Amino acid sequence: MLKKERHDFIMRQINLHNRVLTSDLVQLLNVSEDTIRRDLQELSDEGLLFKVHGGALSKSYHSSFDDSTVYARDSKIIIAKKATGLITDGMVVLTGGGTTILEFVKQLPQNIAATFFTISPLVAVELAKYDNIEVILIGGLFSKNSQVTYGGQVITQLAELKADLCLMGTSAIHPEEGLTDTYWEINQLKKAMLASSKKTAVLCISEKLDIALRLRVCPIESISYLITELDQDHESLTRYQNREVHIL
Amino acid sequence: MLKKERHDFIMRQINLHNRVLTSDLVQLLNVSEDTIRRDLQELSDEGLLFKVHGGALSKSYHSSFDDSTVYARDSKIIIAKKATGLITDGMVVLTGGGTTILEFVKQLPQNIAATFFTISPLVAVELAKYDNIEVILIGGLFSKNSQVTYGGQVITQLAELKADLCLMGTSAIHPEEGLTDTYWEINQLKKAMLASSKKTAVLCISEKLDIALRLRVCPIESISYLITELDQDHESLTRYQNREVHIL
DNA sequence: TATATTATTGCAACAAACCGCAAAAACACG
DNA sequence: CGTGTTTTTGCGGTTTGTTGCAATAATATA
Numbered sequence: 001m002l003k004k005e006r007h008d009f010i011m012r013q014i015n016l017h018n019r020v021l022t023s024d025l026v027q028l029l030n031v032s033e034d035t036i037r038r039d040l041q042e043l044s045d046e047g048l049l050f051k052v053h054g055g056a057l058s059k060s061y062h063s064s065f066d067d068s069t070v071y072a073r074d075s076k077i078i079i080a081k082k083a084t085g086l087i088t089d090g091m092v093v094l095t096g097g098g099t100t101i102l103e104f105v106k107q108l109p110q111n112i113a114a115t116f117f118t119i120s121p122l123v124a125v126e127l128a129k130y131d132n133i134e135v136i137l138i139g140g141l142f143s144k145n146s147q148v149t150y151g152g153q154v155i156t157q158l159a160e161l162k163a164d165l166c167l168m169g170t171s172a173i174h175p176e177e178g179l180t181d182t183y184w185e186i187n188q189l190k191k192a193m194l195a196s197s198k199k200t201a202v203l204c205i206s207e208k209l210d211i212a213l214r215l216r217v218c219p220i221e222s223i224s225y226l227i228t229e230l231d232q233d234h235e236s237l238t239r240y241q242n243r244e245v246h247i248l
Numbered sequence: 249m250l251k252k253e254r255h256d257f258i259m260r261q262i263n264l265h266n267r268v269l270t271s272d273l274v275q276l277l278n279v280s281e282d283t284i285r286r287d288l289q290e291l292s293d294e295g296l297l298f299k300v301h302g303g304a305l306s307k308s309y310h311s312s313f314d315d316s317t318v319y320a321r322d323s324k325i326i327i328a329k330k331a332t333g334l335i336t337d338g339m340v341v342l343t344g345g346g347t348t349i350l351e352f353v354k355q356l357p358q359n360i361a362a363t364f365f366t367i368s369p370l371v372a373v374e375l376a377k378y379d380n381i382e383v384i385l386i387g388g389l390f391s392k393n394s395q396v397t398y399g400g401q402v403i404t405q406l407a408e409l410k411a412d413l414c415l416m417g418t419s420a421i422h423p424e425e426g427l428t429d430t431y432w433e434i435n436q437l438k439k440a441m442l443a444s445s446k447k448t449a450v451l452c453i454s455e456k457l458d459i460a461l462r463l464r465v466c467p468i469e470s471i472s473y474l475i476t477e478l479d480q481d482h483e484s485l486t487r488y489q490n491r492e493v494h495i496l
Numbered sequence: 497t498a499t500a501t502t503a504t505t506g507c508a509a510c511a512a513a514c515c516g517c518a519a520a521a522a523c524a525c526g
Numbered sequence: 527c528g529t530g531t532t533t534t535t536g537c538g539g540t541t542t543g544t545t546g547c548a549a550t551a552a553t554a555t556a
Contacts, residue, residue, distance in 0.1 A: 054553095
């Protein structure tokens with residue numbers, strides 16, 4: 001393999017995963033550590049990546065990625081980590097959009113092998129960084145507000161699908177009213193997603209608990225897992241606990 | 249064997265395999281290393297390949313997709329600006345993916361009113377920033393390499409659609425061979441996109457001119473507009489000019 | 497702080513590139 | 527045809543590029 005090809009390979013890995021480990025590259029490319037280190041040094045000199053102890057990081061990861069802009073990011077990371085526990089190899093997963101789901105994708109283990117259907121282009125792009133994940137983007141009208149596809153075409157495609165697990169964020173959840181939403185189209189969308197999945201996990205920061213909006217998506221019993229940043233036995237969650245809903 | 253024949257042979261190998269090793273060519277062509285090196289040097293001077301230590305690489309071997317440092321960004325901005333001239337209010341436009349198309353979207357005038365179909369999630373997200381643009385994302389399998397949706401589902405949806413204009417990037421264009429590509433699925437995809445549009449514009453930086461890859465998408469006559477960063481009457485473009493193709 | 501992992505540096509072996517030169521082939525032209 | 531010129535090619539010697547190794551320094555992790 002030519003040096004240039006190695007460099008291209010490394011850059012591809014970097015842009016795919018936002019980071020590379022020296023040790024991984026040694027195995028993948030079957031060359032000595034020294035060679036990889038020199039490659040990383042050269043690419044770093046060209047300003048194509050950030051060299052760090054143990055490997056290298058994507059340049060865009062630091063510059064363009066403004067972590068601070070995501071609201072309540074710390075909470076969302078906790079939620080995301082809990083949610084990854086639900087995913088096992090071979091699973092078929094359906095996801096919605098939103099920053100919480102996006103965070104969930106970033107927290108997935110590197111080698112997870114699964115099939116993901118999603119209505120969120122951003123989630124699709126993030127999922128594509130995993131070698132062993134097959135990504136199917138469900139197409140349709142694209143919503144400027146929620147950054148997901150919606151509309152009849154999406155509903156139709158969802159109807160043909162049966163996923164093991166559906167992961168969705170929510171803007172409101174209430175012990176009696178269940179999941180609710182403000183927009184008709186998003187409401188329809190979520191209903192269709194629920195119907196297409198054997199189980200459903202709702203990812204939701206605690207400040208969205210105990211809120212009911214105009215349009216009802218489903219009763220609380222239709223939800224299999226409720227994932228918040230709170231402890232399992234936090235008092236805010238007791239009213240959600242029942243035979244159907246597992247609190248994580 | 250004549251020099252010209254050797255050069256043709258080398259270019260065939262390059263376009264077939266994306267790479268050649270000096271040592272391989274020495275054996276295949278039964279000439280000295282120096283001769284091969286000189287051949288590669290000359291072909292490199294003509295801009296037909298990239299010479300590297302140990303051999304040479306195809307010019308289109310810029311497979312990697314890096315969002316941080318877009319390759320030849322200045323050229324792509326020039327191309328993008330030219331392309332915006334093709335869009336008028338009320339148009340139905342179909343776009344592919346790639347950094348050039350993404351740049352095109354960023355250059356669109358703020359209040360343009362049009363309908364865009366796209367196979368690229370990133371393009372969809374960017375288009376969503378325009379208030380008066382309706383965005384329809386065509387869904388399907390998501391390609392990790394090219395960051396667009398592809399496969400049967402995409403083809404099927406494209407078949408139901410007739411756009412006024414199709415905008416696509418390309419990795420290779422040649423006056424006799426037309427549009428060509430390396431991957432079967434992308435090839436099929438581009439064919440379907442062409443069939444779904446009344447007119448087609450190809451956005452393409454000049455270094456991808458005069459390159460032919462393995463799989464043919466369409467003859468040069470099927471293209472309505474060819475947009476490069478070069479001046480309209482640049483000599484590199486004369487061979488592309490004919491009744492059908494407009495050079496911008 | 498102790499221990500393991502990763503970086504750095506100089507070095508040697510090898511491969512490839514470069515340079516000048518000369519032989520051979522192709523070409524131009526009277 | 528012959529002769530001078532240009533182009534092409536291969537060879538030897540030299541320089542540069544690439545890679546892996548070993549010893550040492552720096553850094554992470556518990």
